[in-house]
Amino acid sequence: MIMSNLFLANGLFQILFMIFIIFSPSYFSMQSLSKFFQICLLFNPVTHILNILRSPLMIPSGFNIKWSYLYLIVMSILLFLYIAKRVKKTYVLEKIF
Structure with a gap:
């Protein structure tokens, strides 16, 4: 995927990251959701980060x-x-090394 406008790419990544945060189990319990939504949350990387952070606190995930x-x-x-x-693949006029 090639993005010619870096400002557009920055905005899209911010929106995507906010969607990941809002639809992560940080505001609600994963056990209260149906099986379909639990499976959908397994594709969200924020869910896994929260699972790792909650494990020392003995919060069930x-x-x-x-x-x-x-x-x-x-x-x-x-x-x-x-x-x-x-x-x-990036072309640089002067090589770093």
Whole structure:
């Protein structure tokens, strides 16, 4: 995905991040939702961050914390590979090294 206008991309990412926060189980309990919405929340990265932060406080999350760690590690690796690919293709007049 190539975004020619960086200001538009910045605005879209802010809106996307706000949607992730609003639709995360930070304001409500995940156990009170139906199974369909619980599965939908598993695709939200904020849900997994909250699950990891709540585990030392003994707040039940509804699913195992190992899945949260696995999800965040996989997403971090994919994001790193994407950024590395984009930086490698970037044309710079003077090389850093």
